[in-house]
Amino acid sequence: MSGPAATLPEAAGTPRLAELRVEDERGPLSARRAEAALRRLGRDASEQSLLAHHLAQVEGVVSSPLVLGNDAHLLVDGPKTQDAMFQAIAQAQHHIDLETYILEADGAGERLAELLEERRARGVEVRVLYDSVGSIATPAAYFDRLRAAGVAVCEFNPVNPLRLAGDTQLNINNRDHRKILVVDRQVAFTGGINISAVYSSGSFGRKVKTPDPKSGWRDTHVIVRGPVVSQFQNLFDEGWQGQRCQPAAPPREAVQDKAPGRAGAMAMRVVAADPASQRSELYVALLSAIDHASKRVWLTYGYFVPDERTLESLIAASRRGVDVRLALPGFSDFWAPFHAGRSHYDTLLEAGIRVFERRDALLHAKTAVIDGVWSSVGSTNLDWRSFVHNYEADVLVLDAGFAREMEALFARDEAASHEILAQEWKRRDVGKRFLEWLARRWEYFL
Known part of the structure; x- marks a missing residue:
């Protein structure tokens, strides 16, 4: 098993920027305007x-066009994210669409329910799509309460064998991780944060001997904000329709007059796993960006179980002089992917890749920044589960700021982490080595 897309599309010769799909708030750009904007x-x-070769390589693989005229800001940890x-x-006046893997009833979930009830009472249309496995511990009464409102x-x-048997598109191993x-x-939000009590406090500035998982x-x-929000809206509507949720999503032409206007100068596109x-x-886009990087590849992933092709890209980048760094968890809520990821440290360290572990807080983020101009934020982990089994969503941002x-x-994150050094790693005990060996056997399912 080499990975979900072991061979990336070829981008032979000099990329023709004028042939790439580029839009702004008014629609598709002409070839001349698109080329000028990309340069x-x-x-x-x-x-x-980097951008020219990367964009040319992924053009035939990524479904959404590159969109200009957007603005984005990071939200770090649960409290700031949930507040925003x-x-x-x-403040919603017309529509609220929420898609999440975990939706808990208490804490943030209770606050969310109260807000949705209040907005619904004022006539705002609200849709909530939650994953059956991710939210399996949430009482049915919570969702009944929302429906009653x-x-x-x-x-x-x-998680219903009768329904699974009746639909060939449904597989119990395929989860909505978006x-x-x-x-x-x-306005749209995306990233790694669920509606869960694990985000009740922030991760920086804490001084604890034993972190709470x-x-x-x-x-x-x-x-x-900006015209790229329409891509988030379309992706939500596709998921809603794909699950035959009611009421049916409105046709796209019916909401064109409500399309978001220009909000900034950032180029973005939404990428999905289906x-x-x-x-x-994201798998194709990330590997393409790594393959064309010349300065820095800095990746932060809560679950790191790389396939062979990802390892090859990271190692090749490091060996051609790119500064490759990984910020990874120092402990996890699930032992198997944690130890499967660690089983690759020897190979990474030998290639000159620097590895940092956050040991003071459970790292769950899924982000990348490459050469000071290419970034991704979303729900996709660097593992087989995200690349092969899950429905995922990320936003790519091509902007230096x-x-x-x-x-x-x-x-x-690096300053708050422990750097793994080769000599230290070689001295780890036999128990850890056994767990790495055992977890490695199940990488495809992690």
Whole structure:
């Protein structure tokens, strides 16, 4: 098993920027305007080369076009993220669409329910799509309460053998791991943060001898405004329709007049993983960006179980002089992917890749920043489960200013982490080595 997309599309010769799909708030750009806009994204020749070759390589694989005229800001950890999300919900005038893997009833879940009830009472249309496995511990009474308030609630891929047997598109191993919130079709949120008590406190500045694996998780979300919000809306509607949720999503042409306007100068696109169509767009986009990097590849992932092709890209980048760094968890809520990821440390360290573990808080973020211009934030982990089995959503941001924000956050994680050194790692005990060997046997399912 080499991975979900062992061979990336070829981008032979000099990329023809004029042939790439580029849009703004008014629609598709002409070839001349698209080429001019893309050349402005890079500040120097190396950045322009990375973006040109990367965009050409993924053009035929990524379904959504690149969209100009957006703005985005990072939201670090649960409290700030949930405050921003709940503020947007409280101000909603027309529509609230929430898609999440975990939706707990207590804490943030109770606050969410109260806000949705209040907005629904004022005539706002509300839809909630939650994963059956991720939210399996949430009492049915919670969802009944939302339905009683007029909220349209839909369970993704129910854990029900009768329903699974009746639909070839449903597989109990395929889960909706996306975290998407769209409000009034004008603002969107995505990242790694669920509606859960583990985000009741932040992860930085805590001085604890023994970190609590059930609170203060380290995670990253992003708030987005601009025409790219329509891509989030379309992805939510596709998921809603795919699960035959009611009421049916409105046709796209019916909501064109409500499309978001220009909000900034950032170029973005939404990428998705959809096991039913055997696509993992972030996998292709991330490997392409790594393969064309010339300066820095800084990755932060809560679950790191790389396939052979990902390892090859990381190692090749390091050996050609790229500064490759990984911020990874120092402990986890699930032992198997944690130890499967660690089983690759010897290979990574030998290639000159620097590995940092957050041991003071459970790291759950899924972000990447490459060459100071290419960034991703979303729900996709660097593991087989995200690439092959789960429905995922991430946003790609091609902007130097946003990349600086990402690099500053990576630096904070690095400063709070323990760097794994080769000699230290070789001295780990036999018990850890056994767990790595055992977990490695099950990588495809992790």
